[in-house]
Amino acid sequence: MTDIVSEEPGALPKALPGGMHDRAGPGSGSGPGRRTLTIARSALLLAAALVVCLAVMLAVGLQLMQGMDRVADGWRDYDLQAATKSDALSEVRGHLGLGGVIDHFREGAQAGTAGHAAGDHAALDRALALARANLAIYRDIVTPGEDEARAIAAIAAFLDAIQVQMEDPAAAIPAEAFDACRRDAVKGLAALNSHLSAQRARLTAATLTDIEALQWLMAVGGGIIAVLVLALAGTAVWFTRSRIVGPLGRLVEDARRLARRDLDRPFQGWGRRREPGFRRDELGLLGRSLEDSRTALRDLFAAIEEKTRRLGESERRYAMAAAATNDGLWDWDLESGDFYLSARLRQMLHLPADGGDPGLAALLAHIHPDDRHAVLAAIRQGEHGADGASFDVEFRVLPPNPEPEGPKPDGSTQEDATRWLHLHGIVAAGPDGRVARLAGSAADVSDRKSYEARLVHQATHDFLTGLPNRAYLIHWLRGSRTAEGIGRSDLALLFLDLDGFKVVNDSLGHAVGDRVLVATAERIAGLLEPGEFVVRLGGDEFVVAVPAGREAAIARAHALETAFQRPLCAGGMDLRVGLSIGLAVDDGTSDDPDGLLRDADIALYRAKEHGKGRTVLFDASLREAILIRSRLQRDLTPSLEAGDIFLVYQPIVSLPDGRLTGFEALVRWRHPDLGPVSPAQFIPIAEETGQILPLGRHVLERAVEQLGRWRRMAGGAALTVNVNLSARQMWDERYVDDMLAFLAGGRADGLKVEVTESMTVADHDQARGILERFHALGVALCMDDFGTGYSSLSHLGSLPFDIVKIDKSFVSALGSDPRQESLLRGIVELAHRIGLEVVAEGVETEEERAVLTRIGCDYAQGYLFARPLSVADAEALLLAAGRP
Incomplete structure (x- = not known):
């Protein structure tokens, strides 16, 4: 797209009709060397601007996340250090104060050493241990400062003094020193508590500073982002309205004009400065395409109208001739009885060229007797048809000099020389609605008929041996059901299969195998009596039809077995193949033409099961075995379920x-x-x-x-x-x-x-x-x-x-x-x-x-x-x- 729209005005394709080069106008492009801002490029620019906005938003977001992480880390450290210290200090204060070390010590001092109960001594030891443990937690949570170390030492010294007083009163320090030690411990607790308060105040001040920095970053970054987004949105709206929506509206109107076939006035786009002409972006290219289409359609419709006018004139002139023209022409006026035949049709019918117009009887005399009834029926159909109706019939034409039956010296027959005509006719009614005339044409279709006959022969005969095939046999069996002279028990089929043919075919090749099949067909055909014929079903399977009853069929089977005891000559070699034969005689119980063939196949299967090289006569027990086998096959899955x-x-x-x-x-x-x-x-x-x-x-x-x-x-x-x-x-x-x-x-x-x-x-x-x-x-x-x-x-x-x-x-x-x-x-x-x-x-x-x-x-x-x-x-x- 970029390559097309960036061409110079003089470089537009010369194939544009209607002088599109000149019609582009001054506003259709920019000066030499200047690239046009197409929709695709504009979209790329907007996408780049959007990427910039996203980058700014990402940078601001990262800064905010880092600031919040710093605040979170500060409070996390406070939770891990100051909070733990505060808890430990509270525990130390509790174990020293009311109900703690000092109270237990005073109670023991008032009661005297001798009267100090073992229970009071144990409670004092427990309070001292808990106070020391919490003081150790405070000291170990983080390395203490110098002031904290002095306060911790004062508290520990006071705890040691109490421990000494309780365990060995003789080694106790003086009362004044003990009171001073107690006052130092109280001051140490106060110092530690003040240190914790100062640490929390510092953390709070640092947090407020970070939050103020984040607020400033959000205000400045958000403003920049808002400006970028507003500028991008405004640019997108302006571009959409000026470069897409407006031109599309004009293109829609042009398309509607095209649909209304309003093709006389040119389509007019607009250039960059509202000047007539088409812009050099994608929509401008579409506009030029619509203008080209308008010009082409205008010329096309003009040509169509001219051709329609001419065709209308010729249609009225040649309507009747066009309907009837097809080689030979004929016309029969039913009211006057005139029967017109063209010279070509006379030639095809073997009529003299100057013999005058023949009547219907003379015409039928030149048609094959077997087809005259069909021709008369077609003409009668036309006589009773409606205006404009048509009819068709095909028939054979008698040769001018009938020849004796049988093949000619060149191998062809009289049937090959017979000509076939296809007669087509139409009906024309008079003013009263009755049929006034019949007219039409006749074409020589002898070649087609000959080709169809060859196709029929190929469809019903084996290409290798030339014998009839399965289709021919089935058709013959169906016809034999109603044929005169053949009783239901006078028909037998011999199903033949060559024993050892697969070995010959696999070892000597398919060419030799084909010669064996041809020799087999010739030997079988040579043994048949009149009325009998042999069919090749496929592979090495043949069927002999014997329309002479059971005894004749059995005799034919024995003759075949004897004949195939001699070797076959194929490809210069003497090859031995045997015959397995299944024999079935029509018992009159079935109207299925495949039934007799299927029975012979079943008998053949049994013959091959029993060692090949033999003939097996089909009986009801074989059919029963097949029926049982079929039922077992059908019932196996349902019985399993x-x-x-x-x-x-x-x-x-x-x-x-x-x-x-x-x-x-x-x-x-x-x-x-x-x-x-x-x-x-x-x-x-x-x-x-x-x-x-x-x-x-x-x-x-x-x-x-x-x-x-x-x-x-x-x-x-x-x-x-x-x-x-x-x-x-x-x-x-x-x-x-x-x-x-x-x-x-x-x-x-x-x-x-x-x-x-x-x-x-x-x-x-x-x-x-x-x-x-x-x-x-x-x-x-x-x-x-x-x-x-x-x-x-x-x-x-x-x-x-x-x-x-x-x-x-x-x-x-x-x-x-x-x-x-x-x-x-x-x-x-x-x-x-x-x-x-x-x-x-x-x-x-x-x-x-x-x-x-x-x-x-x-x-x-x-x-x-x-x-x-x-x-x-x-x-x-x-x-x-x-x-x-």
């Missing part, structure tokens, strides 16, 4: 002494409708859907809560509870953080976490980091199902495990394989050498227990000891074992 999912606890015992050491927490589900649901059934569902996270948190919280209750019952005994951690839980970083935060509050005592071998192999380093976080919290770690996974000794030694759990399959084989005992002995000895304890799972017989005890296994669990128990049964077992 309702308490239908609960924990049972299987005991873990010490083999050497049979002592109960802990439990493994196992989750169970009692469905309100389906009854007990096996964990092997719902745990995989929870893993797939992510519901294992809230389920696992529920298990952890309940197990930790129960462990704490049992430990309190047992008086803090070392009872443990094992909780399983799934792969989905372990690899969820936020979930692990939440678990550790939950356990950090002292809940980790006695908790053991079990993970399987396979979970630690996928990402060994990350698994070790997660397990070490649990270990650092005091959670014992168990490697579950040892021996069923990778059984990597390097993993076992490098991970922070505390316990190894031998899988049940090793224990169960003890009776059938004599070498099994040696294998288990080696596992136990290896675990013990690296500092791990060993737990055997699935112990069911006394023979198994004896072998495990003999080879040194530490702990065991299984049906021999107890099945998984409810909380009540587990507590009863604890009571029977004497743990609580």
Whole structure:
């Protein structure tokens, strides 16, 4: 802003219209070399003045604060010294005077030495001690002056004289000397009291002097500040009224004129000396901008009015032509029957150029028979329409020389040569309101139609193989529901999946994988009968539609299995891939076009479960299994909230002494409708859907809560509870953080976490980091199902495990394989050498227990000891074992 407003008058931007250089006038700026006082600079000056005022106020305030601190320090010293001295002197006076040393001494003197009671002597000693103590306080509070020292010495000498008189009358001083000593003590008290009064008077005089200085400073500093503030306020008011409010008022009036489109008279600002022209500050720049806008708008409105006038004339001249122009033109006078076609439209309709105006019947004769009804319907709509209404229709034009069906030598077809026209029409009514004529245009839209057909083909066909895709299949299935000649039980789908394709794709590359897919599509298509077709759904999944019933579909499946026993040639290589097929036949129970495809997919899933390379026919039991699976997935979370999912606890015992050491927490589900649901059934569902996270948190919280209750019952005994951690839980970083935060509050005592071998192999380093976080919290770690996974000794030694759990399959084989005992002995000895304890799972017989005890296994669990128990049964077992 400063750079703009500080330019010389002759340096204004040349782009300003209307001769703004000359219109600025003499008052628009100052002479050469003089800088204009803009609003921004004025604001800076006012801010600087305000800073000066604040600095003066700060200086005065600091001086006042220092003066008040001096007064406060003086009275604080007085409180610490003089007040303490005054109190001590009052105490000395009190202990010397009435009821004090002198009275006790006189009473003892009158009674005589022999008759002086022990009680009077003790009271005199106490008064002397208190008087000396307070005299010492007076002397020690601050170094006394010379006069104070003499007075303190006189009082102390009098106290010593009394002490001597009482303890050894034979060594007492004469009465005259004693009276003189007493008079000196009284004078000393008076001197000390006078010293204190003089000290207070001096402090009061100094305080009054300081207060007078502060009053003068406040008067002078306050006056200076008031003058500065008044000057600043006056300057601000003057500047606001003269430099802002007044110019803004004129700018507001100019803006109102601009809004009223009062653009003929120029806007006139005012310079420095009330001379016409715009000042060179910010508001002056705004005024010049408004003047430029006025000039530009005046020219613009003039141009718009001229163009409006011309457009009005041309609109009346070309209104009808503009509405109808679009390639070919047509006009039909309904009253006279005249039917006009332009030369371009005749050409598009393959009509002779000089054949006269054809009638409607001759026109329809050149339109494709399938589209004539639509054209007639559009024309009838126009005949009954309102004035100005429009209508549109698209139709095909017959070729002038019909060609035989089938592809041409260049590969194109007759359908490719068909021309499409888009007919647009408008309605014109006569004076009586009835439709008098129809007119419009026709455009050749063959290219657009061809492009749309290609888009439809691309949307319904696979780009790689050229086969129809899922969208085509669903559309065909919906159409087959109402198609003639196809019964509901005459339709079957074969859902095909290539076995081993992923290995080919990953090892040889996607290019070879694409060739395999193309070769697969060609081989499948070559085996199909008329009426059958194959669809590629995506990836290596294909669907064969067989509209010929169950037996034909089964025969087609067997043919496909046989055909894919031969290798495929792809990229110069012979590659072997197999087929897994799911077969579904329409049973007429569903109108959902996706239902049959879904049934075939379910059958394919079962085929791959049973070892691949086979065909499985869908039946109702498969659908029932899927429905049950879907219901379990849907009801898992509500059942968890309702308490239908609960924990049972299987005991873990010490083999050497049979002592109960802990439990493994196992989750169970009692469905309100389906009854007990096996964990092997719902745990995989929870893993797939992510519901294992809230389920696992529920298990952890309940197990930790129960462990704490049992430990309190047992008086803090070392009872443990094992909780399983799934792969989905372990690899969820936020979930692990939440678990550790939950356990950090002292809940980790006695908790053991079990993970399987396979979970630690996928990402060994990350698994070790997660397990070490649990270990650092005091959670014992168990490697579950040892021996069923990778059984990597390097993993076992490098991970922070505390316990190894031998899988049940090793224990169960003890009776059938004599070498099994040696294998288990080696596992136990290896675990013990690296500092791990060993737990055997699935112990069911006394023979198994004896072998495990003999080879040194530490702990065991299984049906021999107890099945998984409810909380009540587990507590009863604890009571029977004497743990609580």
